[in-house]
Amino acid sequence: MSDPAGRLNIQLRRVASGFACQIGSTRPVASSALFRGRGMTETASLLPLLFSICARSQALACAGALERAGGMKPDPGTAHLRRMVVAVETVREHLWRILLDWPAILGEEPDRQAMIRVQAIARDVFAAADPDGALFRPGSETPIPSPDVLAGTASSLANLMAERILGMSPDVWLERVENLAAFDDWCRSVSTPSARLLRGLLDSGEGRFGHAEICALSDPADSELASELRGPQAAEFVARPSWRGLPRETTPLTRYAESGLTAALVADQGRGILARLVAQVVETASLIQRVRGGGSGAQLAVVQDGALEAGVGIGRADAARGLLVHLAEVDGTRVLDYRILAPTEWNFHPKGVVAKALAALPDAEDSVLSRRAQLLVTAIDPCVAFDLVLP
Template sequence: MSGALRIKVHARDGLAVAVEIDSPRVDPSAVFIGRTPEEAAVLASRLFSLCPSAQSIATRAATGLPSQPNETLALLCEKLTELLRASLLDWPGAAPAPDDIATLRDALSLLRRAPDAAALRDALARLAPFFARQHAEAAEDDDAMRLSPRRADFLTPDDDVLVIDALWSDRTFCRAPALPGRRVETGIAARRGLAHGGLAARVTARRAEMLDTVAAMTNLCDGGAAPDLVSRGAGYAAVDSARGRLYHACKLDASGRISDYRMVAPTEWNFHPDGPFARLIAGARIGAGADAKRRVERLAFAFDPCIKAEAEILELPHA
């Protein structure tokens, strides 16, 4: 699961003409074959360094194991952990100040224990200056790139059966998932219905998502209704993880062991070679040199890959 998402942008006169996306991510499904559901669920929590709770919960649900106590709270804590960590440490722009890093460490420590909603809200408030700088940088890049508005097509629970059918019919589907006639997106933009979002709008939505996650945690701890984050079907599960809709599908043999397993992660939808990120960056005025590289990497950040994105700008000769 190491390495970086490689994005090659072919540009001419500062305009992105074509995009190539190469992901080093591997499909780990085969490691579950021959294991019991209980063994697979434990393995999933150890195998994935990012979103281990979502992966383990998806494995439990797909293999038919019952849900566990505090499952929803674990997903909410993991979502906030991932959004906070990536927002401060993975943003290709102004580095967070030492006080920001200290606040991040405090928040992550809280999320590993019983979450304190008031303390988490205070941490987000203390990080407001960093988020303001981040938004200002994003707005400057929006002005420069002049992204063409494209109405988003979001992955929803209504698509679950189609996705699972595609997973079983094509083993390579997990590498470049696509639904017929569509280029779907999943993640924050999908959850918030961000139909035409550029970079600044996506950064704003990310912070709003963090605040709403704390509110959901507060409501849940106060005895309120739990948000519906896990969908279960016959031999499959879909989990609304930090980065979007995560799918696992499983078949068991007569002895109750796993005979086949498939999964598809949110990153593969958003960074499909002809997916939502590629379509948005195509035609953008990215500029040249370090500015162009930074703008592409910032836009990739806004689509929230599971791994760091690194851009390479290849200048084409004049037409």
Template sequence: MNTGSLELTLAWDGTQIVAAEINSTRPPVARALRGLPLARVVEVVPRLFSLCRHAQGAAARLALLAVRGEQAGIDARIDLGLNIASEAIAEHLYHLLISWPQICGERFRSNPWKDLSSWRKRLQGIGDQATAAALGAEFSNWLEEIPPPQFDDAAAVNAVSLLSQIGVAEWASHIDRADFSELPTFAGQPAETGVLARHAGDPEVAALLASGRRVRARLLARQAELRWLAQGLVDLPRLATLLDAAAVAEGCGLARVETARGTLLHRIEVDGDRVHRYLIVAPTEWNFHPQGAFVREIVGCPAPTRGDALLTAGRLALSLDPCVPCVWKVDDDA
């Protein structure tokens, strides 16, 4: 399925980026679920996404249970949480081992692809709590060998608030517009979701956040999340907190899953045994909102050359981790 892209246009005056626009060509995949028999929802939803398939599938499963007045038991939520955590670890490692060294011009570890493949296979091979705990302890120690990339990070002139970390019951009152999935807001304002929102309280992350160095803060938050997930492998019930669901109205279920990129929401309304309306609110729609984190932070960034403008924007976009490719354009603002 065509995933679409984010078309990012920067206005550059020769010294700084003075404006930015975002045009998303992501297809409204949730509309394809309307009229679908409920029995096929869990089968179809993961096929619609090339990334975060476990998270998307878990959200669909939980929302469907909720609309039926059912709840997943603790063992089922731990199993779903383990799949989501394994998926998130692989995503975070790809960025730290490959994407960030590449964009920062740093040397790769001896064989980052081999490291990534090895951890993926070992995570997929977890069969019991003892194996998970042993792997979590080993992974936690290994993480200490991964230093964060080093680069200059200009202080953000303007920034959106971090998305509140709330449960699914509280989310029900915030999803109140027909266009919420395309243009989500919290208390009427754009917000940032993801690792920074979840780990802003980490002392090192908080120090960078206080100085406005939000790109570097996101990298440290990504490492803080990897440590948290490693501890989750040691203490599996912790991973059940990554997701929850509830019936929020008659014939309507809502699920929340914390993915590598941020908070994912699935809302399903049913008519008999078929989907009447399906809403998916993905992290990319928060962070690349037309007045969201990317636009607010990139405007005002110094860029003495066109190449600097592209590099600064690329680092910011990578730190916000879109789930689709970005297409760039720089316009001279005379």
């Protein structure tokens, strides 16, 4: 039976110049068409049910698109709470990789017990923040829970991250581990699987592997996004997006490229495996810090200014894997058209960052090459299963 979420097929083969990479996808990128003709409220309720991963990021982008198209201004408290819920979801997604996938790369048992705790914490905050399922309903004015709910959630996640990953609180780690020397000291003084994996990449030089020069997807104006998503090549743009004629990258690394530690690693190691994995840790710690502080200074995507036609809306969310964009066209309360542009299509574009990064790997025996390729794909993190076929 085929996977309803689709799969990625990644093939790496040896050529005279090194490697060539081909990426195919069965992701149902046109599935959002099923919302045509539905009501706005029905669309907002049904859409997150299609996504088992990052459902609340999808709901945030959906609410933003429908509210903008319908001429609604979200209640400020509701908008803020939505962003905090998405921050917790993003933390959960990153911790899934860090606690389950990273130990497996070392040949160790995944930390399932810690991940069960993370899941329980996230469920509790989602239930407290959205008890009646109305938080992401267009135009909703949801009662805001006590600040203690978010603060308690952040404290629980911070304690778990300190215990299982960092060896210290996220706040302290962000303050202390901000340059290469401090990172090296931390890697050697903490014995968690995460620290040992990163230390191994640093010592072996493998952290540099997979460097690829791909421009980041900056902050395109809503009007430009709407033009692409409504134009004659919209289906191609959703499936294989490019910007100004070039593939782009949208990942935690592009979001935190200017962060002290991430910037230092990129300068020293390039945009390879190590910098990408560390960017996930930096983002996880930073989001926990923001939720604990009530979200002040949060850098989560919001609706951008820019002229749009009446009845057209763009919604955005900084999902765990990159920028997520929704477009809605409405007539009254009925959806005329709907499109979703997901980060996986940017990053796993046939000529995008994953293809170039894999092609840049040094040749090695098949078992070593396979491990490095798997690690690189994990570092860039698709939102669906993938098959990796090597020479």
